[in-house]
Amino acid sequence: MPPDEGPSLRALMSSESASPYSRKNPFPATHPVNRRLSGEGSGKDTRHHEISLAGSGLSYEVGDSLGLFAANNPTLVSEVIAAIGATGEETVPGSDAVPKPLRAALTTDYVITQPSKEFLKALVERAGDAAGQLCDLASDPAQKKALEDYLWGLEFIDFLRGHPSVKWTAEEFVKTLRKLQPRLYSIASSLKANPEFVHLTVATVRYESHGRQREGVASTFLAERWPAGETAGVFIHTAKHFRLPEDPAAPVIMVGPGTGVAPFRAYLQERQVTGAPGRNWLFFGEQKRASDFLYESELTQLQSEGVLTRLDVAFSRDQAAKIYVQDRMRENARELWAWLEEGAHFYVCGDGARMAKDVDAELHRIAQTEGGKTPEEAAAYVEAMKKEKRYKKDVY
Ligand SMILES: Cc1cc2nc3c(=O)[nH]c(=O)nc-3n(C[C@H](O)[C@H](O)[C@H](O)COP(=O)(O)OP(=O)(O)OC[C@H]3O[C@@H](n4cnc5c(N)ncnc54)[C@H](O)[C@@H]3O)c2cc1C
Numbered sequence: 001m002p003p004d005e006g007p008s009l010r011a012l013m014s015s016e017s018a019s020p021y022s023r024k025n026p027f028p029a030t031h032p033v034n035r036r037l038s039g040e041g042s043g044k045d046t047r048h049h050e051i052s053l054a055g056s057g058l059s060y061e062v063g064d065s066l067g068l069f070a071a072n073n074p075t076l077v078s079e080v081i082a083a084i085g086a087t088g089e090e091t092v093p094g095s096d097a098v099p100k101p102l103r104a105a106l107t108t109d110y111v112i113t114q115p116s117k118e119f120l121k122a123l124v125e126r127a128g129d130a131a132g133q134l135c136d137l138a139s140d141p142a143q144k145k146a147l148e149d150y151l152w153g154l155e156f157i158d159f160l161r162g163h164p165s166v167k168w169t170a171e172e173f174v175k176t177l178r179k180l181q182p183r184l185y186s187i188a189s190s191l192k193a194n195p196e197f198v199h200l201t202v203a204t205v206r207y208e209s210h211g212r213q214r215e216g217v218a219s220t221f222l223a224e225r226w227p228a229g230e231t232a233g234v235f236i237h238t239a240k241h242f243r244l245p246e247d248p249a250a251p252v253i254m255v256g257p258g259t260g261v262a263p264f265r266a267y268l269q270e271r272q273v274t275g276a277p278g279r280n281w282l283f284f285g286e287q288k289r290a291s292d293f294l295y296e297s298e299l300t301q302l303q304s305e306g307v308l309t310r311l312d313v314a315f316s317r318d319q320a321a322k323i324y325v326q327d328r329m330r331e332n333a334r335e336l337w338a339w340l341e342e343g344a345h346f347y348v349c350g351d352g353a354r355m356a357k358d359v360d361a362e363l364h365r366i367a368q369t370e371g372g373k374t375p376e377e378a379a380a381y382v383e384a385m386k387k388e389k390r391y392k393k394d395v396y
C-alpha cells in the first residue's frame with residue numbers, strides 16, 4: 001500500500017470501531033434542517049434534510065446510506081386503536097417481546113399500513129364468507145397475482161373498518177403484525193465537506209387509494225414528524241459496492257434522475273474537497289425544469305467551478321414527448337463512449353424498476369453504435385465493466 005493511503009485506512013478502521021452506534025444500537029440524532037426542494041407547481045414534495053451526527057463518533061464514506069427508524073403517524077395509530085375497540089393503554093408485547101402499551105407499540109414497533117399475511121389469514125378465518133373476494137383469493141394459491149392486485153393500495157384500516165363485526169383483543173391483533181423496519185436513504189453529503197452531518201434527498205411518499213389519503217412512513221416522518229429538537233434512531237449502512245474510484249484521476253459518469261441524484265451530490269462534494277483531478281459527468285432528470293431541478297444552483301455552481309465537467313438534464317414533462325436521461329446519453333453517445341474507453345466509472349442511482357433497466361439497455365446500445373460491437377460483444381463489454389467494478393448501481 002502506498003504510504004499516503006495509510007492514514008485514511010487507519011482512520012476508517014478506527015472510526016468503525018470508535019462509535020458504539022449501529023443498526024442494533026441506533027444513534028439518537030437530531031434533524032436541524034428540513035427544506036423543500038420541489039418548487040411551486042411541482043407534483044412532488046422532494047426535500048433536503050440535514051441530520052446531525054454530533055457526539056456519535058459515526059463516520060461514513062460517500063456512497064453509503066443512512067438507516068432511519070421512523071415512527072408511524074399518530075393519527076393513523078389512533079384510528080387503528082379505535083377500529084379494534086381498544087384504548088391504547090392495553091399492555092402488549094413490543095417487537096422486542098418487552099411488554100408496552102398498545103399505543104407505543106403501534107407507533108414505533110409494528111407495520112400498521114400494508115397488511116401482513118398473518119393478519120389477512122386471521123381475518124379470513126374470523127370473517128368467513130363475509131371476507132368476500134379476499135376469502136376467495138386468499139384460499140387459492142393460483143390467485144397469488146390477483147391477490148396482490150386486490151391488496152394494492154389497501155391498508156389495515158380498510159380491513160378493520162370494513163369488518164367491524166370481527167373482534168380482536170389488542171394482543172391478538174398485535175400478534176399478526178410485522179416488525180417496522182428502518183428505511184435506507186442515500187447519503188447526499190461528504191463528511192469531509194460537512195463534518196458531523198448527513199444530508200439526504202427524500203421524495204415524500206403520498207398517494208390516494210380507495211378514497212383515502214395514504215402516506216409512506218419514513219418519508220413523511222422526515223417531512224412532517226421529526227422536529228429539529230427531537231431525536232430519532234439512525235445508523236450508517238455501508239455500501240462498499242458504491243464507492244468512488246480509488247484512483248482520484250479516473251473519470252466518473254453519474255446517472256441520477258430524481259432522488260437518484262443524492263449520492264452524486266456527495267461524490268461531487270468529495271471530489272471538490274479532496275481536489276480530485278478526475279472529470280465528472282452528471283445526467284439528471286426530473287419532471288419539470290421550473291419546479292423539479294433539484295440542487296440547480298449548486299450543480300450549476302459546480303459546473304462553473306469546473307468540478308462538474310458536464311451536466312446533461314432531461315425534463316420529462318416540459319414537452320409533449322417524454323425525454324429521459326437515457327435519451328441524453330444517446331444524444332451524447334460518442335463522447336460517453338470516449339469517456340468509457342478512457343476508463344470512466346459508470347454509476348446509476350434511483351428507480352430500479354424501470355429507469356435502471358432502460359439506462360442499462362442504452363449503455364449496451366452505445367457499445368454497439370459507438371464501439372462497433374455486436375449485441376453479444378456489447379454484453380461482454382458491459383459485463384467486463386462490472387467485473388472491473390467500473391459499473392456500479394444503487395437502485396431502489
Ligand atoms: C439503498 C437505498 C437507498 C435509498 N435512497 C433513497 C433516497 O435517497 N431518497 C428517497 O427518497 N428514497 C430512497 N430510498 C427509498 C426509501 O428507502 C423508502 O423506500 C421510501 O422513502 C419510501 O419509504 P416510506 O417509509 O416513506 O414509505 P413506505 O411506508 O415504505 O410505503 C411505501 C409503500 O407504499 C405503497 N405505495 C407507494 N405508492 C403507492 C401508490 N401510488 N399506490 C399504492 N400504493 C403505493 C407501496 O406498497 C410501497 O411499497 C432508498 C432505498 C434504498 C434501498
Ligand SMILES: NC(=O)c1ccc[n+]([C@@H]2O[C@H](COP(=O)([O-])OP(=O)(O)OC[C@H]3O[C@@H](n4cnc5c(N)ncnc54)[C@H](OP(=O)(O)O)[C@@H]3O)[C@@H](O)[C@H]2O)c1
Nearest residue numbers: 203205257258259285286287316324325350351354355358
Ligand atoms: N418504494 C416506494 O414506495 C417508492 C415510492 C416513491 C418512489 N419510489 C422509487 O424511487 C424512485 C425515485 O423517485 P423520484 O420521485 O425521486 O423520481 P422518479 O420517479 O425516478 O422520477 C425522476 C425522473 O425520471 C423519469 N423517469 C420515469 N421513468 C423513467 C425511465 N424508465 N427511465 C428514465 N427516466 C424515467 C421521470 O419521468 P416521468 O415521471 O415524467 O415519467 C422523472 O422525470 C422512483 O423512481 C420510484 O421507483 C419508490
